[in-house]
Amino acid sequence: MSDAVFQAATIPQPGFSDPSSDSQAVFRAILNAFSYPGRKFSITGPQDVPAALGSALAAVELTLFDIDTAVWHHPVLAQDESAMGYLLFHTGLKRCTELADADFVVATVDSMPALNELRTGSDLSPQESTTLVLDAREMTGAHNCRATGPGINGEIEFLMPETYAEFFEDWAANHQLFPRGVDLLIVDEHSVMALPRTTSLAIQEHKREA
Amino acid sequence: MSSTDAIAERQQWMAVLALAEVSELSAAWEAWEEKPQVERIRGPESGIVMVRGRIGSGGDRFNLGEATVVRASVRLSGGPLNEDAFGHSYVLGSNPDHAWYSAVFDGMLATTQLREKVQQAVIRPLQHAHELREAAALADAQSTKVDFLTFAREN
């Protein structure tokens, strides 16, 4: 009798070692990120994870996603059996091929869809919008930005990873849609930062002193 | 063996493990000579499942009620194994050790290498012990049966 009948194609790595505590800590960092846009908050994820995900992004997905979330992953990640097997086993998330159906979109700086391709909610239900999770580990460039809005004491300067050419135009249009709109969560190797739809961005002309 | 048969066989041994006593399982694990290494993949963790029934045993499905279930998933490697194995358990109740041992044995049973050995040494004895317990409970219940001569009964 063949073992193939019984064996999973790949056995996933373990998730959080203490799921309740670990996901709580990651969530508090994400909540801080949404509460204080433009600031980075560090997160710790499991060490042994599929390489395509990386520890921090894995931690975010394990924390936020489950059977009630429809998630669109960018093609490289979506085709990675190890990453998808891991996520499906630990979260049970609903895989999504159409951007319009997604509650969450996970993309890299290269694969990020245009903001106007994403769901922005309705005036009656502005919360039914897509949240964009940007994997910024391999950013090729960055812009000095100045941000204002709820959560920011006056203004804040931060580095926004470079994505697609019209991003800042699209972000301004997104901001105008309030209360509808898309929210952005940026994840790098060790931290999260968020730009909720209420944040206004302006690119700085001059380089900020280090 | 077709995959339907294989699934049926797995359901059968998973049932035996779930219905066993934890003490029997831990004794069986202690007694097992060449133990593989066990890595926790998920759990033991408890949760709730919705148990469903069918109206009149054959009709529409309905939600009977919630039941507490504890589950575990483990990776077995090394020891007697040529390849890593993935073991799972879902056990009614909330005993984490029960889920743990069940997942470990399920993993070993899922391999061609160890299946027959575990069936012989663990599953059949557990099944037998379970049958004895059931028979004893039935006999106990039967002893309380009263025959009313005025009450005709089929059984």
Next chain:
Amino acid sequence: MNSAKIEYNIGYIDEQTKRMIRRVMLKAVAIPGFQVPFASREVPLPRGWGTGGVQLTASLIGKSDVLKVIDQGSDDTTNAVSIRKFFHRVSSVETTTDTTQATLIQTRHRIPETPLQEGQIMVYQVPLPEPLRFLEPRETETRQLHALNEYGLMYVKLYEDIAKYGHIAKTYDYPVIVNGRYLMAPSPTPSFDNPKLHQSPALHLYGAGREKRIYAIPPYTDVESLGFEDYPFEPQAFEEPCAICGSTGVYLDQIITDDKGGALYVCSDSDYCANKFAQLSKEGEGVSE
């Protein structure tokens, strides 16, 4: 089947519920003042006793938190004590009465006098999240009014108060406009507390368990209490200082002392009062030398 001791999950509710509430919280923070619907769960409190606040706290709380629970400003009323003990039992978290030490503050109907800091989270127990409810009983209608940014109804009510009484008659749960867009009910905190919400360094989360809504005021957000150019919003003021610690500019409770209408006015915020009193006692000791 073998039985084993059931251990409570941290915060009592299950992880799937926490995730659902957490996702709702993020939406609430992204849309300041907007009431986000959520699947309110059973907790060991009856509806109307703070289940919304409890579900928020349960979804937030972790081992590095320090929890303060107050009810009408006091740490030692029955409900505050019960809720604090509950969370200590199901999460083993450190609890405190000291506002400056707390990371999470669950409150019924008051904001502490001590100014809040960045990183602190206020969790409000909300009975009626819809500020227009007493003016428009239909949920279908109030949702439309929020969608259309149509709040004339509320301004008419305030105008009628002025016409009838000479001033706006609402002294608690005083409606505010958040981030220049949504009309929001700040829960039955006294209007005295409203100015504390404007550009606050802390995050304010509101939970209505029975009504099944969560909403938020992010830190550093504009919160404007409704008023008119000629009749602007005026928070309450007290003539007397606190009878215990002598503070002015704080919200006072009236304590009836006899059957002839005699009354004492003391700080509603028990932690603030105790600290002030302790400070005064120390200074008193120094002076008497």
